[in-house]
Amino acid sequence: DLDKDERNHRVHAEGNFQTEDERVFAIGDSALIDQPGDQPAPPTAQAAWQAAEVAGENLARAARGQPLKTWTHKDKGTVVSVGEKAVAHDVVNVPVETFGGLPAKLLKKAIAARWINDVTGVGRAAKAWPDM
Numbered sequence: 701d702l703d704k705d706e707r708n709h710r711v712h713a714e715g716n717f718q719t720e721d722e723r724v725f726a727i728g729d730s731a732l733i734d735q736p737g738d739q740p741a742p743p744t745a746q747a748a749w750q751a752a753e754v755a756g757e758n759l760a761r762a763a764r765g766q767p768l769k770t771w772t773h774k775d776k777g778t779v780v781s782v783g784e785k786a787v788a789h790d791v792v793n794v795p796v797e798t799f800g801g802l803p804a805k806l807l808k809k810a811i812a813a814r815w816i817n818d819v820t821g822v823g824r825a826a827k828a829w830p831d832m
Contacts, residue, residue: 702719702720702721702724702726703720705732708732708743710730710731710732710743711726711730711731711732712726712732712734713725713726713727713731713732713733713734714733714734714770715733715734715735715770715771715772716754716758716768716769716770716771717733717751717754717755717758717768717771718758718762718768722762725755725758725759725762727748727751727752727755728743728748728751729743729744729748731743733747733751733771733773735772735773736772741773742773742775746775746776749815750771750773750774751771751773754769754771755771757769775790776791777789777790777791777792777794778790778791779791779804779807779808779811781804781805781808784805785800785805786800786801786804786805786807786808787799787800787804788800788803788804788807788808791807808832809829809832812828812832813825813826813828813829813832816828
């Protein structure tokens with residue numbers, strides 16, 4: 701039985717995704733992953749997507765008895781949609797702190813299309829674009 705955060709009931713993990721039991725790794729929104737500073741990685745799709753590659757590599761490294769890599773979340777901003785509306789905040793390389801309307805909606809669609817492309821391919825991403 702692993703210790704969990706009392707407030708959110710998330711499993712505590714180091715920046716390499718190991719829990720207090722070195723045989724158990726935790727990732728995604730069920731994990732409270734240590735980060736530099738005093739805040740853990742956020743329980744978001746963005747963080748999980750970034751963490752997945754390092755977590756997978758660390759599982760293989762652990763099986764081979766190699767040292768594990770430490771992952772650090774890089775916040776690229778927030779995009780939220782409710783119904784047909786969208787708003788974006790603190791997006792990397794965008795000079796405006798918060799914006800909505802068509803630019804935010806297109807950004808949200810582009811993020812979704814990128815995910816579909818990464819998982820299934822560009823054809824399905826292009827086919828899904830009109831329905832996003």
